[in-house]
Amino acid sequence: MNFKYISKLAFSALSMALVFGKTNAQVVIGNNTQPNGSELNNIITAVPFLLITPDARAGAMGDAGVAVAGDVNSASINASKLAFLDKPYGFSVSYSPWLKSLVPDINLAYLSGFYKLDDRNTIGASLRYFSLGSIQLTDINQQDLGISNPSELAFDVSYARSFGEEFSLGTSLRYINSNLASGQFSSSGQVHSGNAVAVDISGLYKTSTILFGKQAILSAGANISNIGTKMSYSDGGENFFLPTNFKIGGASTFTMDDFSTLTFALDFNKLLVPTQPIYDSNNNIVSGKDPNRSVPAGIFGSFSDAPGGFKEELKEVGISTGLEYWYNQQFAVRAGYNYQSPMKGDSRYFTLGLGLKYNVFNIDFSYLIANAQTSPLANTLRFGLLFNFGDKKIVKK
Numbered sequence: 001m002n003f004k005y006i007s008k009l010a011f012s013a014l015s016m017a018l019v020f021g022k023t024n025a026q027v028v029i030g031n032n033t034q035p036n037g038s039e040l041n042n043i044i045t046a047v048p049f050l051l052i053t054p055d056a057r058a059g060a061m062g063d064a065g066v067a068v069a070g071d072v073n074s075a076s077i078n079a080s081k082l083a084f085l086d087k088p089y090g091f092s093v094s095y096s097p098w099l100k101s102l103v104p105d106i107n108l109a110y111l112s113g114f115y116k117l118d119d120r121n122t123i124g125a126s127l128r129y130f131s132l133g134s135i136q137l138t139d140i141n142q143q144d145l146g147i148s149n150p151s152e153l154a155f156d157v158s159y160a161r162s163f164g165e166e167f168s169l170g171t172s173l174r175y176i177n178s179n180l181a182s183g184q185f186s187s188s189g190q191v192h193s194g195n196a197v198a199v200d201i202s203g204l205y206k207t208s209t210i211l212f213g214k215q216a217i218l219s220a221g222a223n224i225s226n227i228g229t230k231m232s233y234s235d236g237g238e239n240f241f242l243p244t245n246f247k248i249g250g251a252s253t254f255t256m257d258d259f260s261t262l263t264f265a266l267d268f269n270k271l272l273v274p275t276q277p278i279y280d281s282n283n284n285i286v287s288g289k290d291p292n293r294s295v296p297a298g299i300f301g302s303f304s305d306a307p308g309g310f311k312e313e314l315k316e317v318g319i320s321t322g323l324e325y326w327y328n329q330q331f332a333v334r335a336g337y338n339y340q341s342p343m344k345g346d347s348r349y350f351t352l353g354l355g356l357k358y359n360v361f362n363i364d365f366s367y368l369i370a371n372a373q374t375s376p377l378a379n380t381l382r383f384g385l386l387f388n389f390g391d392k393k394i395v396k397k
Contacts, residue, residue, distance in 0.1 A: 043271050043316070043344070044291075046194060046231040046240035047178050049130040049152050053077065054094050054110035056384035060353020060366035061322025062336025064265040067204065067221035067251040068324070071362070072386045073112055075124045075158040077247070078223045080170030080202040082114050082122040083162035088390035089115040094364075096382040098130075101372060105133030114158075124158035124172075132180075150180040158200075166207050172200040176242070178231065191234050198228025198242055215255040222248040224272070230295065241298055244272040249320075259328045265336075269318040272299040275306045315341035322351070330357050334366070349377060362386040 055073040058065035070081030072092040091113035098106045112126035132150040153176070160170035178194035206219035224246050230239040249267030256262055277288025288307035291298075306312035322336030332355030340347040353366035364384035372378040 043273060043275055044240065045243040045271070045273055046196075047152055047154075047176055048243050049108065050128070050154060050176070050226055051243050051245060052098070052108055052130075054096070054108055054128060054382075056094055056096075056353065056364035056366045056382035057324075057334070057355060058322075059096075059368070059382040060334035060336060060351050060355075060364070061265055061324060062320045062338040062349075062351050064249060064267040064320035064322040064336055065251075066202075066223055066247045066249040066267050067206075067219040068263060068265050069217075069219075069251075069253065072114060072388065073110070073384065075112060075114075075126050075156060075170075075172055076110065076128075078170065078202045078204060078221050079124065079158040079172045079200060080160050080168040080204045080221070080223075082124050082158060082170060083120065083160035083168035084204070084206075085114060085116065085122065085388075087116075087388040089113070090386065090388035092384060092386040094382065094384040096380065098380065099376050100380065101378055102376045103133060105131070107131050107133075120162050122160045124156075124160070126156045126158070128154045128156075148180075152176075152178045152180075156200075166205060168204050170200075170202045170204075172202075172225075174198045174200065174226070174228070176228070176231070178233075180233065194231040194233045194240075196229045196231045196242055198226045198244075200225040201227070211252065211254070217253045218250070219253075220248075220250045222246075227299070228295070241273040241295070244295075244299055246270050246272050261326045261329075263324040263326075265320075265322045265324075267320040269320065270302070270316055272302045274298050274302060275312070275316070277305075278307045312343075315344050318345075318347075324355075326355075331355070332357075347375070347377070349375060353382075360387055360389055362388075 053059050053063045053076065055076050057071065058077055066078045070085055072090045073094065074081035094110040096108045098108050109129045110126065112124065114122055114124040116122045130152045135148045135150060137146060137148050138144060154174050156172045156174045158170060158172040160168055162168040174197065176196045176198060200223060202223035204219060204221045206217055208217055210216065226242045226244045228242050230241055232239045247267055247269050249265060251263055251265040253261055253263040274291035274293060275288060276291055277285045280286050289301065289305040293301060303313060306316065319339045320336065322334065324332055324334045326332045334353040334355065336351040338347065338349055349368050349370035351366055351368050353364065356363045366382040368377050368380040370378040
């Protein structure tokens with residue numbers, strides 16, 4: 001280990017500590033906690049804040065929502081849903097204090113907006129900003145390196161197009177900046193901000209039917225996010241994969257009566273990045289595959305590179321499920337559950353939330369329920385304020 005920046009609490013929020021060297025990069029994390037609240041596992045990526053769901057509505061449904069009816073925040077989970085929005089334009093602001101049971105000054109802010117070009121085409125833009133507060137930096141000899149205010153951001157431009165009333169496709173182009181310890185020095189040179197470019201590819205299919213004697217809308221959605229360049233924090237240093245993620249799911253929305261609708265959602269997630277192999281004392285791989293690959297090889301190889309074989313691959317699939325009840329399209333109650341295998345993060349929690357729609361704006365709120373002794377995400381709050389303007393637009397066949 002040649003160099004490291006350690007802050008007792010703040011680096012508990014990172015999924016990789018900055019251990020800069022040309023070889024033998026390690027992960028050093030206090031309390032084994034990542035920014036998405038999960039425990040340390042053997043999948044390593046840069047900028048894991050991109051895996052946090054900034055939307056309070058989806059957050060209240062266990063982070064499910066890839067196939068749920070869209071809103072202004074759709075680009076954060078499935079940009080293709082923007083094509084079916086029935087207002088000409090809108091914007092939203094979301095905020096969440098993150099890992100507040102560990103540190104008081106980590107937070108995630110999200111600003112998004114959309115504009116319908118016509119009945120079929122919609123564009124959107126969003127900014128995601130993750131602040132890690134103030135960090136006291138020290139070197140390996142515990143010498144004071146000063147105070148740092150690390151932060152990460154992602155700026156997106158999205159486009160969605162509908163193909164009739166049932167099918168849409170969407171994409172997002174993303175610029176990512178990760179400024180964790182810029183200006184410091186490591187064995188491989190001066191540390192700089194990490195920069196990367198990525199794209200999302202998404203789709204949505206929905207259809208109206210009669211199910212269990214009720215009018216229903218059945219939908220299926222998929223989103224492959226953060227397909228992009230690797231990220232490095234120093235010249236000649238280690239290159240890290242972005243958290244490319246495959247999210248697929250379905251939803252069923254039932255019209256219960258003239259005033260009530262009920263939605264059930266189920267999503268599955270899998271990171272499309274290499275699983276770290278098992279090494280012997282001489283740094284030779286004894287199980288698994290070499291993680292030093294190209295981005296395409298990392299994505300396609302992520303389905304078969306776990307040291308434990310197919311059984312371990314299945315454990316890398318996370319499950320999110322949620323429900324949403326609307327009364328008179330003005331008041332919503334939401335609940336959900338999120339599950340990760342104990343071997344692959346062990347992030348398990350329930351969520352609750354409320355929504356209020358009045359005139360042109362919506363207010364969303366979510367609350368995460370977990371064991372405060374074992375989960376740093378316990379009692380996490382998310383807030384969202386959404387504005388939609390203009391008369392409704394109808395998608396033409």
